[in-house]
Amino acid sequence: MRTAPEVLLLLVVLTDFAVLGTTRLSTCIRAVAVQGLLLGLLPLAFAQHVSLHAGALAVGTVALKALILPSFLFWAIREAAVRREVEPVVGYIASLLLGAVALALAFAIAARLPLPESQQELLVPVSLATVMIGFIVLTSRRKALTQVVGYLLLENGIYLFGLTRTESVPFLLELGVLLDVFVGVFIMGIVVFHINREFDSIDSAHLAELTD
Amino acid sequence: MGLVSWTALAALAAVLLTAPLLPGIVVRTKSFLTGRRGAPVLQLYYDLWKLFRKGTVYSTTTTWVFRAAPVVVLATLLTAALFLPLDGRAAPVHFAGDLLAFAGLLALGRFALVLGGLDTGSSFEGMGASREVTFASFAEPALFLCFIALVLATGDLSLSDMLGAPLAAVWPRAAAALTLVGASLFVLLLAENSRVPVDDPATHLELTMIHEVIVLDHGGPDLALIQLGGALKLAIFGALVVGVLVPRAGLGVAAAIAALLVGLGVVAVLVGVVESVMARLRLTRVPQLLVGAAALALFAVILLLR
Numbered sequence: 372m373r374t375a376p377e378v379l380l381l382l383v384v385l386t387d388f389a390v391l392g393t394t395r396l397s398t399c400i401r402a403v404a405v406q407g408l409l410l411g412l413l414p415l416a417f418a419q420h421v422s423l424h425a426g427a428l429a430v431g432t433v434a435l436k437a438l439i440l441p442s443f444l445f446w447a448i449r450e451a452a453v454r455r456e457v458e459p460v461v462g463y464i465a466s467l468l469l470g471a472v473a474l475a476l477a478f479a480i481a482a483r484l485p486l487p488e489s490q491q492e493l494l495v496p497v498s499l500a501t502v503m504i505g506f507i508v509l510t511s512r513r514k515a516l517t518q519v520v521g522y523l524l525l526e527n528g529i530y531l532f533g534l535t536r537t538e539s540v541p542f543l544l545e546l547g548v549l550l551d552v553f554v555g556v557f558i559m560g561i562v563v564f565h566i567n568r569e570f571d572s573i574d575s576a577h578l579a580e581l582t583d
Numbered sequence: 584m585g586l587v588s589w590t591a592l593a594a595l596a597a598v599l600l601t602a603p604l605l606p607g608i609v610v611r612t613k614s615f616l617t618g619r620r621g622a623p624v625l626q627l628y629y630d631l632w633k634l635f636r637k638g639t640v641y642s643t644t645t646t647w648v649f650r651a652a653p654v655v656v657l658a659t660l661l662t663a664a665l666f667l668p669l670d671g672r673a674a675p676v677h678f679a680g681d682l683l684a685f686a687g688l689l690a691l692g693r694f695a696l697v698l699g700g701l702d703t704g705s706s707f708e709g710m711g712a713s714r715e716v717t718f719a720s721f722a723e724p725a726l727f728l729c730f731i732a733l734v735l736a737t738g739d740l741s742l743s744d745m746l747g748a749p750l751a752a753v754w755p756r757a758a759a760a761l762t763l764v765g766a767s768l769f770v771l772l773l774a775e776n777s778r779v780p781v782d783d784p785a786t787h788l789e790l791t792m793i794h795e796v797i798v799l800d801h802g803g804p805d806l807a808l809i810q811l812g813g814a815l816k817l818a819i820f821g822a823l824v825v826g827v828l829v830p831r832a833g834l835g836v837a838a839a840i841a842a843l844l845v846g847l848g849v850v851a852v853l854v855g856v857v858e859s860v861m862a863r864l865r866l867t868r869v870p871q872l873l874v875g876a877a878a879l880a881l882f883a884v885i886l887l888l889r
Contacts, residue, residue, distance in 0.1 A: 381759050384882060392875050394868065463871045471881045478885050496889075 375416040379409050380497045383531070384474065387504045390520060391470045392463055396455050400444045403523050407436025410527055413534060417491065428545055432530075435549050440523065440556050447516060447560045451567040458574075461511040469511075473503035486535070494535050502528030515563040515575045519556060526552050587675050590836045594669035597840055598847070599661075602818040603627040603811065605851040606784075612855025627814060634807035642800060644704040652699025653801060653808035659692035660815045667822050668747040671831030671839035677743030682730045685742055686723065689775075692812070693719055700797035711796030714866070718781065718793070721873035722774050725767060728880035732764045733827070735887040746823070751830030763883040765828040770876035772820035772850070774869070776813065779858040781869050821850040 386409065389402040411433030418425040447453075459466060477500035486495060505524030512518060526548075533545065566577070607624035614621025623629075641649065665676045666685045674681075697715055700708040734740060736757045737749040744750075754761060774781045777794035787795060798809050825846030831839040864872060 377759060381763075381886075385879075388875065388878055388882075392871060392878075394871075464874045467871070467874050467878050471878045474882060475885055478889055482889070492889075 374491070376413060376491050377493055379413050379416055380491070380493045380531075383409050383497055383527075384500060387501055387524065388467065388470055390508060390524065391466045391504060394457055394463065396448060396453060396457055396514070396516065397445070399457060399517060399520050400441050400448075403444075403520055403527075404437050404441035406524075406527055407440070408433055410436060410530055413531075417534065431546060431549055435553055436523075436527070439553070443556065443560055444516065444519065447563055451516075451564055453514065453516060453567075457517055458513040459511055459517075460513055461507075466507060466511055469507050470504050473507060474500045477503060491535075494531060498528045498531030498534075500528075501525075501531060504528075513574050513576060515559070515566055518575060519559045519563065522559070523552075523556065588670075588673060590670045590840075591668070591673055591675045593836075594840045594843065595664060595675060597844060598664065598669055598818050598822065599815070601844055601847070602814040603631065605817045605821065605847060606814055608848055608851035609778075609855040609858065612852045613859050616856065616859040627810065631807045631811060634802075634810070635804050637803035639803035639805055642703060645702050645800070649699045649702040649800070650805070652695045652702075653805040653812070655695035656692045657808045657812040657815070659688045659695070660812050660819065663688040663692075664815065664819055664822075666742045667819065667826065668743045669822060669840070669843060670836055671751075671826075671834060671843070672747055672836075674741075674743040674747075677741045679740040682734075682740065682742050682745065686726060686730070689816075690719070690723070692816075696797055696809075699801070703800045705800070708797055708799060711793055711799075714793045715797060718774060718869055718873065721870045721877070722771055725771055725873055725877035725880055728877055728884060729764050729767050729771070729827075732760060732880055732883040732887055735884060736761060746826035748832035750827070751832040754830050757887060760883040760886040761827055763879050763886070765824055767876045767879040767883070768820065768824045768827060769850075769853070770872065770879075772817070772824060773854065773857065774873055774876075775820055776817045776854075778854055780861060780864045780872055783863045817851070817854075818847060821847040824850055 383406055386402045386406040389405075390399050393399050393402065411429045411431075414425040414428045414432075448455075461469065474496075478496045481496035481499055484495065502525055505521050505526075505528055507521075508524055509518055509521030512521065530548070533548075566572075566575075604624060604627075606627050607622070610626070611621050611624050663685050666674050666681050666688075668674045668677075693715065697712040700712040700715075730745070733745040733750070736753050737745050739745055739749055750761075773779065777784055782793040782795075784795065786792065794813075798806065801809055822843060825843055829842060829846055831842050834842060
């Protein structure tokens with residue numbers, strides 16, 4: 372094993388696949404929580420020396436992505452009394468295969484991107500794959516809650532892409548992004564809750580039936 | 584095809600003699616974890632000894648296909664074992680592309696078993712046969728993806744090299760990909776050997792059985808051959824997992840063989856732990872698990888292609 376970041380990035384991809392392959396909502400959320408933890412550890416693994424910047428970013432990310440957001444999603448499951456199954460529009464096997472295609476595409480595209488030399492060549496393909504798998508989850512799952520999970524995956528992918536330039540991206544900007552995500556998921560949680568109250572389910576297909 | 588080395592044959596003999604221990608270790612692990620005493624570790628040896636002394640009863644609807652099945656099953660598995668470099672150096676038989684022969688032999692054994700099941704004319708066994716081949720059609724692509732990853736890693740087309748010294752040489756470079764291949768092979772081991780997330784070897788409940796139902800009509804020496812074949816198949820897949828995860832080319836011959844046997848024991852304990860902590864999957868969920876295993880192997884292939 373060459374470096375710790377490599378292991379962390381591989382585990383990130385495995386959590387992506389766990390989200391795609393699982394039948395259970397709770398496993399889905401747990402996988403995203405684990406991914407948040409891995410993302411939090413990544414800046415520490417990258418930093419040659421422990422800096423305040425990397426440390427604060429790690430603490431903020433872990434607190435938000437591994438603790439606050441997942442517990443919020445679990446709260447939403449409990450409050451909205453959601454059925455525990457994921458209910459995909461595209462089947463589990465098809466989504467796993469789509470995920471594998473996305474992964475292959477991500478590696479193929481990342482090899483051709485004219486990016487400046489990075490310290491970790493796995494970072495770009497993994498971030499692209501996570502973004503694409505986030506899109507797959509976002510579009511192929513029925514429940515509003517799993518769409519929030521897809522949105523989180525999408526954001527995690529963008530965060531990973533940002534890590535390629537940690538030294539040049541100001542700390543405040545990253546905190547701002549984290550805050551945006553937090554507010555976004557919070558609002559989505561409330562919306563999910565209201566959809567559930569209004570329609571007795573959080574099946575987003577019902578939203579297509581809205582009329583005056 | 585080179586000269587057969589004595590160390591390779593010694594390793595093969597050691598694996599053949601200890602293979603029936605593996606199901607015993609699995610059962611022992613399960614009973615330990617669930618607070619029971621469990622059958623002796625040597626139980627399968629006693630069972631085989633008992634079965635070999637019995638006579639057989641054949642139903643009048645069966646033909647020679649049914650009688651040939653157990654022999655073909657064991658013969659294909661014994662031949663397949665010849666392709667594995669069990670001493671960590673070279674297999675007794677090896678040539679470029681023997682991975683296809685290996686997979687083909689496993690498929691032939693399964694084909695014979697399934698035909699034997701169908702030959703009884705029982706719809707019950709036909710159901711098991713249908714399930715067996717359905718899951719096999721998901722397991723085989725995953726197995727080939729694992730092999731492709733190994734071929735990409737080592738640049739060799741022979742199992743003897745894919746799991747032997749060349750693999751040990753590339754381990755430091757491709758550790759991540761090889762770990763993924765190992766994990767994928769372990770899932771395949773569970774599926775191919777009818778272990779818990781896929782099938783439950785302990786149950787005889789008609790709705791859930793896969794492997795047990797196919798061999799329901801076999802008795803006496805025939806059943807002994809099939810059970811011996813089952814133990815050998817577990818050892819073969821265990822040797823694949825251990826071969827990928829623990830490169831042994833640098834060790835001495837005796838140490839390499841000992842490491843393999845210890846590794847097989849560890850694999851059996853892991854199987855027992857998996858069986859204790861999780862329930863059998865619903866039949867419709869099994870392909871999902873196998874496609875997941877294939878996705879792991881595919882990920883390894885992508886990493887190695889990079």
